[in-house]
Amino acid sequence: MSLSSTVTVTVPATTANIGPGFDCLGAALTIYNQFQFAQLRTNTEQQVDITVEGLEADRVNRDESNLAYQAFVKLYEHLGQTPPPVEINIQLGVPLARGLGSSATAIVGGLVGANAFAGSPLSAAEVMQLAIAMEGHPDNVVPALVGGCRLAATTSEGKWEICEIPWHSDIVPVVAIPNFELSTAEARRVLPSDYSRADAIFNTAHLGLLVRALETGNGKWLRAALQDRIHQPYRQTLIPGYNAVQDTAIAAGAYGLVISGAGPTLLALTSSQEAANVEAAIANTWIEQGVTPLVKALKIDSTGATTKEA
Ligand SMILES: Nc1ncnc2c1ncn2[C@@H]1O[C@H](COP(=O)(O)OP(=O)(O)OP(=O)(O)O)[C@@H](O)[C@H]1O
Ligand SMILES: N[C@@H](CCO)C(=O)O
Numbered sequence: 001m002s003l004s005s006t007v008t009v010t011v012p013a014t015t016a017n018i019g020p021g022f023d024c025l026g027a028a029l030t031i032y033n034q035f036q037f038a039q040l041r042t043n044t045e046q047q048v049d050i051t052v053e054g055l056e057a058d059r060v061n062r063d064e065s066n067l068a069y070q071a072f073v074k075l076y077e078h079l080g081q082t083p084p085p086v087e088i089n090i091q092l093g094v095p096l097a098r099g100l101g102s103s104a105t106a107i108v109g110g111l112v113g114a115n116a117f118a119g120s121p122l123s124a125a126e127v128m129q130l131a132i133a134m135e136g137h138p139d140n141v142v143p144a145l146v147g148g149c150r151l152a153a154t155t156s157e158g159k160w161e162i163c164e165i166p167w168h169s170d171i172v173p174v175v176a177i178p179n180f181e182l183s184t185a186e187a188r189r190v191l192p193s194d195y196s197r198a199d200a201i202f203n204t205a206h207l208g209l210l211v212r213a214l215e216t217g218n219g220k221w222l223r224a225a226l227q228d229r230i231h232q233p234y235r236q237t238l239i240p241g242y243n244a245v246q247d248t249a250i251a252a253g254a255y256g257l258v259i260s261g262a263g264p265t266l267l268a269l270t271s272s273q274e275a276a277n278v279e280a281a282i283a284n285t286w287i288e289q290g291v292t293p294l295v296k297a298l299k300i301d302s303t304g305a306t307t308k309e310a
Contacts, residue, residue, distance in 0.1 A: 005038060005039055005310065006036065006037070006038045006309070006310045007036070007037045007038075007113050007116040007117050007307060007308070007309050007310075008034060008035070008036045008037075008307070008308045008309075008310075009034070009035045009036075009037075009108070009109045009112045009113045009116070009305055009306070009307050010032050010033075010034045010305065010306050010307075010308075011032065011033050011034075011035070011104075011105040011108045011109050011112075011144050011304075011305045012028040012029055012030065012031065012032055012105070012143070012144055012147065012301040012303075012304065012305075013028070013029045013031040013032070013033075013093075013094040013100040013101050013102070013105065013144075014026050014027065014028050014029060014100065014101035014104055014139075014140040014141075014143045014144050014261070015027055015029055015099070015100065015101070015173065015175070015260040015261060015265075015267050016099075016101065016137075016139035016140045016260070016261040016262075017139065017228070017231065017258065017259070017260075017261060018149075018210065018226070018258060018267070018269075019206065019210060019225065019226035019227060019228045019232070019256065019258040020202075020203045020206035020207040020210055020225065020226070020227065020228040020229075020230070021139065021151070021207050021210065022203070022228065022230040022231045023137040023138075023139055024137075024138065024139055024151055024152055024153060024207075025139055025149070025150070025151050025152075025165070025207065025210075025211075026101070026138075026139035026140050026142065026143045026149070026150060026261075027143050027148065027149035027150070027167065027173070027300055028143040028144060028147045028148060028149075028300060028301035028302075028303075028304055029100070029173060029175070029298045029299070029300065029301060030298045030299045030300075030301050031093050031094050031100065031298065032093045032094065032105075033090065033091065033092055033093055033094045033102070033105040033106070033109065034090070034091040034093075034109075035068050035088060035089075035090055035105075035106075035109030035110065035113055036088065036089040036090075036091075037072070037086055037087070037088055037113040037114070037116075037117055038086070038087045038089075039084060039085070039086065039087070040084075040085035040086050040087045041085075042085055046085060047064065047083070047085050047086075048063075048064060048066070048069050048085065048086055048087075048088060049086075049087045049088070050062040050063070050066050050068075050069065050087075050088045050089075050090065051087075051088070051089045051090070052089075052090045052092065053089070053090070053091050053092070054090075054091045054092035054093060055092045055093060055094075055095060056092060056095060056096050057090075057092055059096050060090065060092065060096070066088070066106075067103060067106035067107060067110065068088060068090060068106040068107075068109050068110040068113075069086075069088060069110060070110065070134075071106065071107045071108075071109070071110025071111045071114070071131075071134060072086060072088070072110040072111070072113060072114040072117075073110075073114075074110070074111065074114075074130065074134060075110070075111050075114035075115055075118070075122070075127075075130065076114060076118065078122075078130060079118065079121060079122075081118070083114070084117070086117070088113075090109075095177055095265075096181065097181035097182060097183050097184070098177050098178070098181060098182070098260075098263075098264060098265045099182070099184075099187075099259065099260040099261035099262050099263045099264060099265040100175065100177070100260060100261065100265055101140035101141075101144055101261060103135065103140070103184065104131075104135055104140035104141045104144045105144055107131050107134045107135055107141055108131055108141055108144045108145050108305050109305070111127050111130055111131055111134075112127060112145070112305050112307055113307075115127055116307050116309055124145070124146075127145070128141070128142065128145055128146075128160065128162070129159070129160065131144075131145060132152070132160060138150075138152035138160060138162075139152065139261075140261065142160075142162055143301075143304065144304060144305060145304050145305050146162070146304040146305075147300075147301050147302045147303045147304030148164050148165075148167070148300065148301075148302050148304070149164070149165040149166075149167045149214060149300060150162055150163065150164060150165065151163045151165055151211065165211050165214055165215065166214070166215045167214050167215075167300045168214060168215060168216060168217030169217075170217050170271050170272055171214060171217055171222070171255075171269055171270075171271070172269070172270050172271065172272050172275045172297050172298075172299075173267060173268075173269060173297070173298050173299075173300065174249075174254070174267070174268040174269075174270055174275060174278050174279055174282065174295065174296065174297045174298070175260060175265055175266070175267055175295070175296055175298060176245065176265060176266045176267075176268070176282045176283070176286060176293040176294075176295045177265045177293055177294045177295075177296075178239075178264050178265065178266075178286065178291045178292070178293045179291065179292045179293070180264060180291070181264070182238055182239070182262065182263050182264040183262075184261070184262040186238075187235055187238060187262035187263055188262065190234045190235060190237075190238065191230075191231055191234050191235075192234070195229070195230065199229040199230065202227075202229045203228060203229055203230050206224070206225050206226075206227050206228065207225075209221050209224060209225040210222070210225035210226065213225045219255055219271070222255040222256065222269060223255050223256060225256075226255065226256030226257075226258050226269065227256075228258070231259070231262075232258065232259055235259055235262070235263055236259070238263060238264065239259065239263050239264045239266070240289060240290065240291060241285070241286050241288075241289030241290070241291055242259075242266070244285050244286075244288075244289055245257065245266060245282055245285050245286050245289070246266075248281045248282065248284075248285040249266075249268045249270075249278055249281055249282050249285075251281065252274065252277040252278045252280070252281035252282075253270060253271070253273075253274030253277050253278055254268040254269060254270040254274065254278045255268075255269045255270060255271075256268070256269060257269075257282075266282070266293075268282060275297045276297075279295045279296070279297060282295050283295045
């Protein structure tokens, strides 16, 4: 099998949970990270040479602890092979630790890059299983790999069943990315380990309604469906100004506003008509609350990770 000498993997950001879909629902967004892998020619024991450029580049590790490299090694370990020495160039467009799936881009980039580098021995489904195992939950890595909005559920054999959730073209995702980080680990620590039957029923009903609302574009359903009792009530306190921004976004015409992934980015869903109003209202209110956000209307990426080999 002929092996590629350079592999470039482009991976979209993702927004996970979307209100009631904690740890099972996520969508790919039109912001991207790029990971380029090339053979490292060296006479030393050096295994990896990492360069990072773009947004917040100085915040990413350049040693063997780098998550994209860890994923690269993981795939070779899975194959029972020693990973080759590799040069990795990372171009960052997805802000780090903001609830937009930056870690998922690194995991997907490393696994997909290693698989292509090794001559594609694993199927897309096998790469997906490895990615979910590395991230610990499917809601970022699955849409990062295959694009679109995806619901993931385990089968009785413990595998993952992935279902595409159609996203109505008039529902616009607006992200408000604040100027501070919140690690997923920290945002998971504040969650309880048990929930009441009432909360379980509440989220089951709202997730069902959300799936239908996303598909049909029914605004009345969407307004009700974005409520959640599993993670948001516990995480809101980690995000200054959350309630004020939510109120103002809804007053400006958003169907609702939720925490993107583990936060602190906030995600408003709105119609294309109201998107500009909602963007301005969120930005002004969060600034009044002392937080400087970057607010952007995005689209759903329908492709997921793409690979170029040279
Ligand atoms: N491009 C990258 N290359 C290497 N490591 C990365 C990259 N992007 C993120 N990481 C690692 O992932 C960490 C952030 O992961 P974390 O799960 O806390 O946030 P997130 O993935 O951005 O948010 P969320 O999971 O809520 O969407 C970073 O601190 C860094 O260690
Ligand atoms: N479902 C995850 C997404 C962030 O990785 C969480 O909310 O913790």
